[in-house]
Amino acid sequence: MSSPALEAGASGKVTDFNNGTYLVSFTLFWEGQVSLSLLLIHPSEGVSALWRARNQGYDRxxxxxxxxxxxxxxxxxxxxxxxxxxxxxxxxxxxxxxxxxxxxxxxxxxxxxxxxxxxxKDVSYLSKQEKSLFERSNVGVEIMENFNVISVSKCNKETVPVKEKCKPGMTSTVPSGHVWKNTWNPASCNLATVEMNKCLRGKSVYLLGDSTVRQWMEHFKRSIRTLKSVDMHESGKLQHQLAVDLDRNINIQWQKHGYPLIGSITYSVKEIEYIARAIDRIGGEKNTVIVISLGQHFRPFPIDVFIRRVLNVHKAVQRLLLRSPDTMVIIKAENIREMHNDVERFSDFHGYIQYLAIKDIFQDLNVGLIDAWDITIAYGTNNVHPPEHVVRNQVNIFLNYIC
Structure with a gap:
């Protein structure tokens, strides 16, 4: 659902009645001219082919x-x-x-x-017939053509209940919020304006995972002028990154996750380690924040690889919160990505299954969730590395969680 003139957007909620019929419902978050768009990403035959193919081999x-x-x-x-x-x-x-x-x-x-x-690798587990389901014209097909723009206005003068400030551990709704004037607004809580410099004073922030959380690192470096990068004497984008502000005692580092790590650029593995081991090394206390982002690099491999990894990270977080319950741990969900690119390897269907799995596995722990999946749908980015304004809004939720 979107209103381009208002820079507004939100995802819908799909209910499957398991008999071939579905209900798609939208929450009317804002007033004005609103257009609805319903995309069939893959038909069910495509989904079952992707699921079978994904779990068939490790050599894509x-x-x-x-x-x-x-x-x-x-x-x-x-x-x-x-x-x-x-x-x-x-x-x-x-x-x-x-x-x-x-x-x-x-x-x-x-x-x-x-x-x-x-x-x-030039390998596929899809039949010739199945491959035709993933031709560009058959992915993300608009199935609600010619739907007139609807006009939304307030129905009553009732006062809107005051929402509490966003904090970790809140149950997430579907949809989890909406975009208005290019700014993310959660459905169940309020985001305050947090001053980044003040918020991060005295904090150690560990960003563990893939390049979608390395974007956060780049955002911090752009936003905090006094943050200085420390040269780790490695080259390439997949190097360990560290930035410090000695006056404010801010320490932010990004570290890539362990294998499988997909990259056409050659990267060093001398210091590579699994996220669970990195968490075990962190002492943790109230000024320590850990952000975990896993998923994109696991899409081309059987689902058990991802589930085993997330369970091991979950156990490491459990150990951390036992020895240091004040440590803040935040899970950043996957972004949606390009719709037509290399569907067998990287389809958002694979990402969606992983998104559901990671939410399920971490629901018993007191951790924060940044629902980047829903956020990137609402912004309609379809880009594994969304633009700066989307990253800024993800980081804003993070700042609200920790300050």
């Missing part, structure tokens, strides 16, 4: 590991599962039994692995 993305021994370098194949008769290096997280493998190069130890990059 091929990883190349770079081993270094003095001045010589060797590249070999790496993966979550490697069907190879060659001798393998196993990179095992002993505590959670998460493993990643590389073909062992001749005359080099497994410890010599230094860098990694990946590329999409």
């Amino acid at each position: 993305v091929i990883f190349t590991g770079q081993f270094a021994n003095g001045t010589s370098q060797v590249n070999t194949d790496c993966a979550l599962v490697l069907n190879s008769s060659a001798e393998l290096c196993q990179y095992l997280d002993a505590q959670d039994q998460e493993a990643f493998y590389c073909v062992r190069p001749q005359y080099m130890p497994c410890a010599a692995l230094t860098h990694m990059h990946s590329k999409n």
Whole structure:
């Protein structure tokens, strides 16, 4: 639902009656000229084909590991599962039994692995007939053409109940809010205007995960002039990032999550670790904030890889909150992404299943949820890296949670 002139938008709620009929309902959040748009992203045959294909194999993305021994370098194949008769290096997280493998190069130890990059492999588990379901013209089809713009006005003079300030642990509604004048407004609580410099004073912020939370890091660096980047002596976008403000005692760092980490640019794996281990290293206290963002890099792999990872992160958060209940932990859900790009590997259907799973797994813990899924639908971004104003609104919820 949107009103472009008012820079307003919101998602609808779909109820499936499990008999071939659906109810789509919209909450009329604002007054004015409102247009409704109903998109059929995939038909049910497409969804079942994607689900079957997703869980069929691990080789849609091929990883190349770079081993270094003095001045010589060797590249070999790496993966979550490697069907190879060659001798393998196993990179095992002993505590959670998460493993990643590389073909062992001749005359080099497994410890010599230094860098990694990946590329999409020309492999598909969809039949020719199924592939036709994912041609550009069949994805995101508008199924409510010629729907007239409706005019929304207030029906009564009743006073609107005062909503409490947004805080972690609140039950999220569907839809969780709406965009108005390009600003996100949650449905069940109020966002205050929080001054970033004051809010972050004395805080250590750990941003753990993918590039959608690295966008937050970039936003902080742009917004806080006194924040200075610390050179970690690595190159590339997937390097560990640290920024500090010594006067205000602000410490913000972004760290990539462990394998699988998809990137065509070569990145260092010397310091790579799973999020659960990073959380176990953090002492935590009332001025420590941890943001976790997982999902986009898991879409091309069977769902059990993602669920196992999230369960292990959940256990690490549980341990953290036991030893340090004052630590603030926030889960940033996935953004929706480009609709027609590489559907078998990256469809938002895969992301939606993961979004439901992560919400379900963390519902028993006192953590904050930033519903980036619903926010990016309301903004209609369809971009894995949404524009700056969307990132700013995600960060604003974060600031409301911690201050």
